[in-house]
Amino acid sequence: AYKTADFSYIYNFLGGGDYGAIYVSANSPYKTYADLVAASKTKAVKVSIPGMGSSAHLFAVYLRQKAGLNSTVIQYPAAQTLLSVTSGDVPCGTDTVSGLTGQQGIRVLAVASDSGRSPLLPDVPTTKELGFPGLEVPYRIGIVAPPGLPADIAKVLENAMAKAVADPVFQADMKKGGMGVEAQDAAIFKSSNVAILTALRGVVADVKKDMQQ
Numbered sequence: 001a002y003k004t005a006d007f008s009y010i011y012n013f014l015g016g017g018d019y020g021a022i023y024v025s026a027n028s029p030y031k032t033y034a035d036l037v038a039a040s041k042t043k044a045v046k047v048s049i050p051g052m053g054s055s056a057h058l059f060a061v062y063l064r065q066k067a068g069l070n071s072t073v074i075q076y077p078a079a080q081t082l083l084s085v086t087s088g089d090v091p092c093g094t095d096t097v098s099g100l101t102g103q104q105g106i107r108v109l110a111v112a113s114d115s116g117r118s119p120l121l122p123d124v125p126t127t128k129e130l131g132f133p134g135l136e137v138p139y140r141i142g143i144v145a146p147p148g149l150p151a152d153i154a155k156v157l158e159n160a161m162a163k164a165v166a167d168p169v170f171q172a173d174m175k176k177g178g179m180g181v182e183a184q185d186a187a188i189f190k191s192s193n194v195a196i197l198t199a200l201r202g203v204v205a206d207v208k209k210d211m212q213q
Contacts, residue, residue, distance in 0.1 A: 004197050008149035009190040011161035015140030016180030017119045020059030020112035024092045026105050033109040040070035047071045048093035050078040052211050056094040059112050059137045061203040067132040073210050096139040101178035112137040158186050
């Protein structure tokens with residue numbers, strides 16, 4: 001009932017270094033992403049995701065389409081997604097870097113970035129490094145308002161957000177919580193979101209197919 005580009009974009013405040021990521025349990029026989037792909041050639045691997053249509057789901061579809069992973073997705077309630085992997089119910093899962101940072105009992109195999117390694121997981125290779133460019137799935141959090149918000153009101157909100165995000169206390173709290181700050185004003189936030197939406201159109205059919213199954 002709405003179009004992404006029609007919102008009144010205010011400000012993006014989180015997301016620096018935060019992308020989709022694929023992980024296995026710490027005691028998994030799959031030490032690398034290549035190991036997982038090799039296993040999937042014999043039988044499709046099950047991938048645990050925290051929600052249909054989520055960024056984690058989009059990344060799982062990207063891996064299936066463009067990175068050689070023969071897979072099916074299984075949706076778990078968000079709180080149980082990690083447990084489904086660490087308990088051995090499924091061999092791997094996808095989530096965001098921030099959702100996995102600091103978690104025990106897992107090994108992250110790859111981060112969905114074309115822009116370099118995530119400072120939140122600096123030891124984990126990117127999909128581009130592994131030979132799969134064009135799979136970037138950035139995870140960002142920002143504020144939007146309904147379409148047609150008066151420009152003067154939007155500007156007041158944008159300026160307030162810029163001030164809040166620049167606050168050292170806010171930045172320290174986000175770092176402590178494993179979140180990367182990414183400040184984008186309204187114009188950059190909108191163009192960035194529209195670019196992401198355009199890039200993801202190629203996965204829509206597969207996402208819908210997963211939902212139907």
